[in-house]
Amino acid sequence: MNFEPTDEQELLRRTVYEFARTRVAPVAQELDREARFPYDLVAEMAELGLMGIPIPEEYGGAGADTVSYAIAIEELTRIDSSVAITVAAHTSLGTMPIYLFGSEEQKQEWLPRLASGEGLAAFGLTEPDAGSDAGATRTRAEQRDGSFIVNGTKMFITNAGTEISACVTITARTGDDEISNLIVPNGTPGYEISPPLHKLGWRASDTRELVFKDCAVPEANLLGRRGHGFAQFLEILDGGRISVAAMGVGLAQGAYDLAFAYAQERQQFGKPIARFQAVQFALADMATEIEAGRQLVYRAAWLKDRGKPFALAAAQAKLYTGLLSNRAVNASLQIHGGYGFTDEFAISRLYRDQKILEIGEGTNEVQRMVIAKGLGL
Numbered sequence: 001m002n003f004e005p006t007d008e009q010e011l012l013r014r015t016v017y018e019f020a021r022t023r024v025a026p027v028a029q030e031l032d033r034e035a036r037f038p039y040d041l042v043a044e045m046a047e048l049g050l051m052g053i054p055i056p057e058e059y060g061g062a063g064a065d066t067v068s069y070a071i072a073i074e075e076l077t078r079i080d081s082s083v084a085i086t087v088a089a090h091t092s093l094g095t096m097p098i099y100l101f102g103s104e105e106q107k108q109e110w111l112p113r114l115a116s117g118e119g120l121a122a123f124g125l126t127e128p129d130a131g132s133d134a135g136a137t138r139t140r141a142e143q144r145d146g147s148f149i150v151n152g153t154k155m156f157i158t159n160a161g162t163e164i165s166a167c168v169t170i171t172a173r174t175g176d177d178e179i180s181n182l183i184v185p186n187g188t189p190g191y192e193i194s195p196p197l198h199k200l201g202w203r204a205s206d207t208r209e210l211v212f213k214d215c216a217v218p219e220a221n222l223l224g225r226r227g228h229g230f231a232q233f234l235e236i237l238d239g240g241r242i243s244v245a246a247m248g249v250g251l252a253q254g255a256y257d258l259a260f261a262y263a264q265e266r267q268q269f270g271k272p273i274a275r276f277q278a279v280q281f282a283l284a285d286m287a288t289e290i291e292a293g294r295q296l297v298y299r300a301a302w303l304k305d306r307g308k309p310f311a312l313a314a315a316q317a318k319l320y321t322g323l324l325s326n327r328a329v330n331a332s333l334q335i336h337g338g339y340g341f342t343d344e345f346a347i348s349r350l351y352r353d354q355k356i357l358e359i360g361e362g363t364n365e366v367q368r369m370v371i372a373k374g375l376g377l
């Protein structure tokens with residue numbers, strides 16, 4: 001057992017945190033207030049090689065391991081969740097399906113563009129009536145004259161509607177008992193993208209409803225084997241959970257950082273509030289839980305990197321860090337008192353950004369279902 005990160009992992013952590021602190025932090029509040037997508041920051045992250053961290057170098061990625069990827073997502077979220085989810089959804093949900101299930105031709109066509117950050121990718125699983133029950137997809141793709149004709153609606157899709165969005169991989173019913181995945185390039189006639197949704201948090205990230213009306217997608221865009229879409233999306237979600245769990249740790253760490261600093265500055269009863277034991281205990285609990293959550297996330301990533309079963313560990317990490325980040329933002333805001341309730345203090349944004357971590361990529365209840373199954377129940 002070795003708890004020591006490698007030199008490369010440490011360097012990546014420092015690089016990403018430095019980028020987040022110096023480039024993201026100064027604009028995070030403004031991007032959130034204006035619900036503005038961070039194009040400039042995405043371009044800078046592309047330059048840093050952060051848009052394809054776990055994608056092999058031969059396809060234009062950084063060729064790093066899952067632990068490194070989790071560290072990068074954690075450090076971004078420590079400062080801003082909208083920027084972090086843009087990278088995480090692009091990588092784990094948008095690019096990974098093509099890397100894992102694409103033909104060599106599809107990989108050559110899409111991965112260099114996506115892993116370099118030139119284009120963004122999205123994954124369209126959720127529908128208005130198929131959320132936790134994602135297998136209940138109603139979108140249909142009928143094979144006709146060399147194309148799949150797609151009709152249906154996808155809901156809450158991240159990264160699909162930006163100016164640099166390149167494609168969305170969707171699940172669709174290609175038969176009554178058959179789900180397949182299709183790559184739909186942006187700009188395909190019949191693929192309509194709604195205006196951005198107004199959200200409680202993750203306001204600078206792009207979330208849309210997608211509508212497909214007789215949208216003809218070439219047969220060549222079928223991802224992997226026909227009818228394998230259900231198994232494919234379960235595998236994608238298992239991996240994606242590691243990055244959302246990393247977001248939980250990062251968000252909790254960010255909330256802790258803010259509370260730690262504020263508690264030294266804020267004076268009441270003639271001394272810094274950090275001198276009161278109640279405040280110290282809140283910070284002590286946060287630091288302890290964050291460390292526990294971090295180990296769960298790194299272990300899940302480590303298992304994945306070694307080709308071992310990781311679905312149970314990923315669901316446990318996702319559930320625990322969702323709950324932990326909820327407690328952490330709450331405790332941090334409490335330490336900020338009334339000032340934390342204003343937009344002047346970053347904790348109010350972190351507080352709003354937290355809730356989705358208990359909903360996206362499977363709700364807490366869905367994680368418990370996955371964990372129970374993993375336990376043999």
Ligand SMILES: Cc1cc2nc3c(=O)[nH]c(=O)nc-3n(C[C@H](O)[C@H](O)[C@H](O)COP(=O)(O)OP(=O)(O)OC[C@H]3O[C@@H](n4cnc5c(N)ncnc54)[C@H](O)[C@@H]3O)c2cc1C
Nearest residue numbers: 123124125126131132156157158207359360361362363365
């Ligand atoms: C900002 C944002 C970004 C997102 N990005 C994407 C994306 O990029 N791609 C994508 O495909 N999806 C995306 N989603 C969708 C997200 O994954 C779903 O919202 C999530 O899976 C839950 O589905 P639902 O919202 O339909 O809730 P429901 O499934 O309707 O759940 C409602 C409640 O019922 C509970 N519930 C449901 N079934 C059970 C059960 N069997 N037992 C116990 N409780 C149950 C749930 O836990 C929840 O509390 C995003 C969502 C948001 C808000």
